[in-house]
Amino acid sequence: MSESPLKRNSKSNLERLLQEMLDRPASEAEITREIEEEFGETRAVLALDMSGFSRTTQRRGIVAFLLMIHQMKRIARPVIEANDGIVVKAEADNLFCLLETTTGAIKAAREIIGRLETVNLVLPEDRRLYASIGIGWGRILNVDERDLFGDEVNLASKLGEDVAEKNQILLTQAAQAIAAQSGLDTREASVSISGLTLNYYQLV
Template sequence: MPSSNTQDDDQPLAMRNSRATLTRLLDNMIEAPEKLESITGIIHAVFGETRAIMVLDMSGFSRTTQRLGVTAFLLMVHQMKLLAMPAIEENGGLLIKAEADNLFCLFDETDDAIRASRAIMRQLAAASIILPEERRLYASIGIGYGAILNIEDEDIFGDEMNLACKLGEDIADRGQILLTEAAKATLTLTRVETRPEQISISGLSLDYHMVV
């Protein structure tokens, strides 16, 4: 997948995808609230994309850190990233950022994100066979699909991003791949089976789908 930051040489500097552009536009919103709607349109035109979002969360951060120390867990995070990156890149994915024990990636389609997710799970399972039990690598993954704001291929914002984070970090058990309703709706892989699930969070019901 080509980077969203590939800029047309003829594009005005003030309208290029950059944090400086976003900051200026947000400042304009504050200074001219009557222009909020038009500036919002500009922000979506400059930064908006429709993508599949994959959020990977490693399992066992607190437990491993308490037992082995933070350096041991940092090593495990590094190993996880080394094992995950080939699957991400081979399926056209782009690593947007790695924070603590999380990876945030973009793909063109939900199918690509699922292929990468399954390959990552296989790689982690294979590597863990030869690792001591306390250093085995486990992860959970949430996948969303929809409109986002992509800031310089370094940060992403949007409802589907938030839902993918919720699924990957808070709801999925280790080894699970969960899809938002929007991601499930765009799934076309015939050999991928899913099961609908629902969970109540703060009095609200969240529907999602588990890859089985």
């Protein structure tokens, strides 16, 4: 029985190409181009982080917070999909999503926060759901819609997890440059993280 061919943008194929790069150092540039061709996409990245993980876990235990994460996913996923996006992966209290456009990512982010605010009206205070969101735009590597890599992925994650406060939507410089074409109102700011200065924009 013949071996099944590897799916072009699969994790297995990526690992094969990376191993080839180690085995054939002289071909690094050629293999790099092949990886970028097979896995590369220009997309909007939305990184969502739930606020209050440590506080809620200490008060109510990890199972209670897992329930809140589950509820967050049930709210966020259909919003992402309705805006031509996909939830690529969920890690702890974070969601990483890809969308076709920055406009769609911003629309989805605003709708998610709006739905959370509505849900919070009927939830007890210690079970209320809050999100911090970072949005990037640019070239990324999409591994079978199960993992993603790239500078804008890292920047959006930093903004969503480390910089944004609850209910804030922050944009990378690349995402803001696209959003500005639609006349969206943003406020520029910067922050120092690990010795690096990160410039970003907050939706207002």
